[in-house]
Amino acid sequence: MPLVTIALPVRNAGERIDRVARSVLGQDHPDLEFLICDNASDDDTGDRCRALAARDPRVTYRRHPENIGILPNFMSAVRLASGEYFRWVSDDDVLEPTLVSRSLKVFGEDERLVLVTSQTSYTGDDGVVSTSPFSDRGLASDDPLVRFTTMLRLLNSSHLLIDPLYGLFRRDVLRALPRRNILREDEVMATKLALAGPWGHVDEILAHRHWKTEKPSVLARRLGVPSWQAHCATTLECLEIYRWVDDPANTPELTDDQRRRARAAVRATWARRERRVAEHRARRMARLATGAMRGDLGFSTGR
Template sequence: MTDHDTLVSVALPVRNGAARLEGAVRSVLAQDHENLQLVISDNASTDATEECCRDLAASDRRITYHRHPRNVGLLNNFVHAGRLARGTFLRWVGDDDRLAPTCVSRSLRVFAEDERLILVTTQVAYTGPDGVTTSGVYDGARLRSDDPVERFGEMLHMLNESHLLIDPLYGLMRRDPVVAIPRRNMLREDEVFAAKLALAGPWGHVPEVLAHRNWKLERIGAVGRRLGVPAWQAHFSSTLEYLEILRWLRDSGLSADQLRRARAAAHRMYARRQRRTAAHRGRKLVRLAAGLAPGARACGR
């Protein structure tokens, strides 16, 4: 059961976000759910983030501010922000995200209707570098299933679909079971964590746009540099993700039949990605060959 007295924590990890985080903070504090804690975890920012955060914390007692004395890495700061939270429920938010005023209360209503749920997602509007805002619609029901493998398979299926459909990392979660899930700093870790969440329990969904995020497509090597992982991982990110998922399945307490089905679902996801990667490389080679052909003739003249 949830009500207006339930403490909800919003965790905001940030590094050098002075120019953009105030809007995110204001949108969190504007929630119509009053019993709220906003945890800001500052990853040793070198701009004016600390001053901005301390001013905000002084203006509102709901804000808890923590500053790391040194850079602990993107994922570690993300996890640390969640561990500082005290609420029954937890939601992460990016330093340039915006939440609709009813985001928390609308999600809590779904939790109140089904006590099995560990996560409630909402539709999210994404704005790209071109200024165009888009959103997807998820209308499936398999993530609410009591069968962990059915939920797991649905999540893996969506990992090969559009990012617009659903984003479990930015939903409202039951804090205790979620922060207890171990995480490993690696490329595609967000997808691995989503798969772990699917195994952990049923999800609910609010088919309304209640959050806004900015989105830009980054090369996987650039993502790796932000995470601080070895450069070679960029060439094997799908394989490493597949192996990490298999390792987690082995330790997830599934029955023999469930484990067999879950491994088959993971293999289907991996095989599909490998086919897609091979097709992409094939098209790239064709374009390269087509581009080199005129030049080769010119050199022969």
């Protein structure tokens, strides 16, 4: 039985700790480490975590003396984990008891895999629960270009289909991929993972998450990145992906022709997103102009 680490990067989660801990420690896979990386919480999170660790030897509690930021805390969990397999969990997530065992079964059936995802249900800001089955086989391909272009396409699709960063990883693959703190870095990381190797998928709802819609400016503040990134997030993201695929040292699995086609796919993704943003702005300006004209006409008629 391989050791699996489920890691909770957390700050000021309070009573939410108990619920997520129950779902993690309730996994039917016996060899489990529940690693909690506390990012200098200043509420009762630390006390709750220490109590958990005292009750259950599978719990490992690590606390950063200072707030190191969201992404560095996530990456610290990868470094501190002991398991051969690794998964992140958030403080408002709930995992089904068979998530780890079902994912490991898929790994056992295909030694090529670097990551296994599962179907997930999402609770939105309005309380509505949504999910969607995922049947695309592109990410299971042996061809890294097919996986890469599939992921670019999925990044422009519904978030309900697949969540790359909340699957079960081979930890050594995850540790080898660098991450840089920018807006939409999770999407950049998804493309790197697509290039790293084939993925598996369990088409069952094995995780329940909350989906919170945030403005780019708010997200930038939470991530601790410059506010100007909110105005050019697409360009920064595509530039980061482009630089990654353009460097043979990063992507030795790509031939020269595949690398050329990968660069073209990134440029097409950038153009498509920018065109969509421009269309959205044009519609918004048209609505504002129409509203202003109606208001002026109404005012004139009243006079």
